[in-house]
Amino acid sequence: MGIQILTYSEKPIKAEDVMRLYQDAGWWPEREEGNIELMLANGQSVGAWDGEVLIGFARAVTDGKFRAYIEDVVIITSYQKDGIGAKLVSMLLDGLTHIDVISLFCEQHLIPFYEKNNFRQSKSQYVMHRIKGS
Template sequence: MIARSARTPWNYSSSDVVKLNASVGWFPERTEDDYAEALARGPAVGAWRSEQLVGFARAITDGAIHAYVDDVMVHPEHRREGLAVQLVDALCDAIASVRTVTLFCGEDLVPLYERASFTRTQQVILHRQHPRQ
């Protein structure tokens, strides 16, 4: 089941997201507090099997012009079930008022996001990281 939240009280905690994050092997430095802050600021969707969060995606958005899809993750035991595309579609529905939705991914994931109606562009991606104080 896909559940959504757009700046409403969560029916799960940031610890659920941290556990899912650990299962996919991403960003071990991210804490429950980090996700609690992120979840309070923007829309997100989750996929559940029984009581376990097995999929998650969130957006960073200004609510009108631009949104960035981030943290699309599916528990390894639930991959290849179509959850990632369902999550991204549900997230895009939640931010339908935004004109441009962007995401960044590795070359191997382009076909997945094309199934969610994203198209490849020729833009160059640059990053600037700030150390956390």
């Protein structure tokens, strides 16, 4: 059957599976399962499945009309470089066609990957963060 890319509404994603992907990538060790469940329930997300195993994940945060932000595009290491990330982003974008501006930030080496989906670098904007507790 191969890898399937499905929205959260087509095949629900479990928080524990997302945590496993984060652990594989070395991301977000402070995130807790209950908070990931809230995240999944309140956003738009897609999963890449090899049978019943979640091997990739991506999500978007949006106001539903004007802006969306793509976050947490993650593929388990052993499945990287197979085009799965591009398919996840493409499916997310398919669900966001009514949004005026879709943004993301990424590491410099990932710029060519996102340019394939018509994202362009912005020379006039800077990424700024305000992190809880700092």
